[in-house]
Each structure stands twice: as C-alpha cells, then as structure tokens.
Amino acid sequence: MNEWKHLFKLDPAKDISDEQLDKLCESGTDAIIVGGTDHVTLDGVLDLLSRIRRHTVPCILEISTMDALTPGFDYYYIPMVMNSTEKKWMMDIQHQAIKQYKEIMNWDEIFVEGYCILNEQAKAFTKTKCELPNMDDVIAYAYMAEHVFHLPIFYLEYSGTYGDPELVKQVKSQLNDTLLFYGGGIENSLQAAEMKEHADAIIVGNSIYTNFKQALKTVKAVND
Ligand code: 1GP
Numbered sequence: 749m750n751e752w753k754h755l756f757k758l759d760p761a762k763d764i765s766d767e768q769l770d771k772l773c774e775s776g777t778d779a780i781i782v783g784g785t786d787h788v789t790l791d792g793v794l795d796l797l798s799r800i801r802r803h804t805v806p807c808i809l810e811i812s813t814m815d816a817l818t819p820g821f822d823y824y825y826i827p828m829v830m831n832s833t834e835k836k837w838m839m840d841i842q843h844q845a846i847k848q849y850k851e852i853m854n855w856d857e858i859f860v861e862g863y864c865i866l867n868e869q870a871k872a873f874t875k876t877k878c879e880l881p882n883m884d885d886v887i888a889y890a891y892m893a894e895h896v897f898h899l900p901i902f903y904l905e906y907s908g909t910y911g912d913p914e915l916v917k918q919v920k921s922q923l924n925d926t927l928l929f930y931g932g933g934i935e936n937s938l939q940a941a942e943m944k945e946h947a948d949a950i951i952v953g954n955s956i957y958t959n960f961k962q963a964l965k966t967v968k969a970v971n972d
Pocket residue numbers: 757905906907908909930931932933934951952953954955
C-alpha cells in the first residue's frame with residue numbers, strides 16, 4: 749500500500765458497465781475502492797465486489813454504513829472525519845463497530861483514514877456536519893493524524909471539486925509516516941499529475957461516470 753499512487757473509487761449506488769469495469773481493473777491502477785455516501789446497500793457492494801473479483805487488482809471497501817459490510821475484500825478502510833463538529837463521525841460509530849465486531853476484525857486488513865473534508869458542497873461534508881477548516885487548521889489535523897493518532901492515511905477529501913494544490917503541498921510537508929491521499933474533482937491527466945506531485949496517492953471517483961476516457965488516462969499520468 750505504501751507504493752500505491754493511484755486508486756479508482758466506485759460508488760455502489762451508481763451503474764457501470766462490465767466493459768468499463770474491466771477496463772478500470774486492467775488499467776494499471778493500484779487498487780479499486782468501493783465506497784459512497786448515499787444509498788450504499790449490501791446488494792450494490794456485493795455486485796461490485798463479485799465483478800471486481802474477476803480481476804487481480806486489490807479491492808477495498810471504504811465503510812460508510814455497517815449495513816453494507818461484507819467479507820471478501822482485500823482491505824477495509826475506516827474513515828474518521830477529523831473536521832466534523834460531531835464526535836459521532838470521528839469516534840462513536842467506529843466505537844460501536846469495534847464493540848460489535850472486534851473478535852472477527854483482522855487488523856492486517858483494516859486501515860483507518862483521518863478524513864478532512866474540504867468541499868462544503870460535498871454530500872459527505874453536510875452529512876457529517878463538517879466545519880470548513882483553513883490552511884493552518886488542515887495542517888494541524890494532518891499533524892494530529894500522524895503524531896496523535898498514528899493513522900496510516902490522511903485523506904484530503906474535496907469530493908466533487910478540484911482542490912488547492914498548494915494546500916496539498918503544505919500538508920505533505922507535515923507528514924513523514926502517514927500517507928497522504930488526495931481525492932476530489934480529478935477529471936484529466938493534468939490534474940492527476942498535479943495532485944500526485946504532492947500526494948502519495950490520488951483517488952479518482954466521479955469522472956469515471958462523467959468522462960470515462962479521461963478518467964482512465966489518469967492512471968498513466970501518475971505513472972509516467
Ligand atoms: C471521493 O475522493 C473521492 O470520495 C474522489 O472524488 O468523486 O470528486 O473524483 P471525486
């Protein structure tokens with residue numbers, strides 16, 4: 749995982765053809781994340797899992813609801829929303845999940861992500877009652893992710909809009925051990941390369957559904 753540069757994120761609530769899914773899986777991307785904010789169902793998750801599993805690419809479930817949790821993924825990502833104003837999204841739902849499932853949890857497969865959501869229009873921003881942080885706030889969250897919580901991943905989430913490369917650069921300069929993931933608004937090779945300059949890995953989501961050809965090209969852009 750430390751070497752990963754590029755991940756696609758598929759939303760179980762959205763349709764994708766077999767042909768497109770095959771192309772994503774064989775594109776050279778490092779992994780496919782299955783995850784979304786709204787209407788995530790077990791059926792939707794299982795459908796994607798079974799189709800991704802025809803390929804060798806690692807697949808990850810990013811857990812947003814316990815109702816859609818299933819074995820069979822290579823890895824499980826658990827988001828903790830650091831800039832949420834409610835403790836629920838940082839601590840309580842994770843606490844409940846661990847209370848219920850800790851006996852069967854395999855920590856070799858589970859990675860906690862310190863999320864910082866930076867697009868006020870994003871569904872996840874509203875749902876988790878986030879507060880928009882300024883640059884100094886974000887830097888402090890990144891510092892906390894590494895030094896206070898020792899999280900494996902700090903995730904700058906601009907979901908739906910292209911973020912500020914300068915902020916990504918500043919955040920990266922704070923991190924040594926914690927990986928920096930960037931996701932949000934990457935629609936072409938240029939943007940992919942620009943964000944990958946600073947982030948350890950970029951995540952491409954929505955453009956899979958809006959401009960498939962360009963989305964596919966982002967893999968090559970970060971590997972050249
Ligand atoms: C969403 O960070 C990912 O969780 C990717 O964002 O959908 O805007 O590409 P986009």
